[in-house]
Amino acid sequence: MVVIYFIIVETVYGTTIGKNLMGLKVVTKSHKKINVEKAILRNISKIHPVLSVLDVIVGVITSTDLHQKYSDRIANTTVI
Numbered sequence: 001m002v003v004i005y006f007i008i009v010e011t012v013y014g015t016t017i018g019k020n021l022m023g024l025k026v027v028t029k030s031h032k033k034i035n036v037e038k039a040i041l042r043n044i045s046k047i048h049p050v051l052s053v054l055d056v057i058v059g060v061i062t063s064t065d066l067h068q069k070y071s072d073r074i075a076n077t078t079v080i
Helices: 002-012 017-021 036-047 049-062 070-075
Strands: 026-028 077-079
Touching: 002 036, 026 036, 036 049, 036 070, 036 077, 049 070, 070 077
Parallel strands: none
Antiparallel strands: 026 077
């Protein structure tokens, strides 16, 4: 399952292959490494494509930080 990939690599490395190619990293809002719980919270929307799209759309509409999707706000994480 792809969600497991995201959870494991973001917890261990702080990035995925795609994010690494773009020079991006997932961290907490205080710029620390994320733990498993935060990785699960920020990636749970990937269990279904519709949830993933809604996560991004709601995040962009309701946030002033364009580095955060909605589940990032819940997990208190961001992409730098």
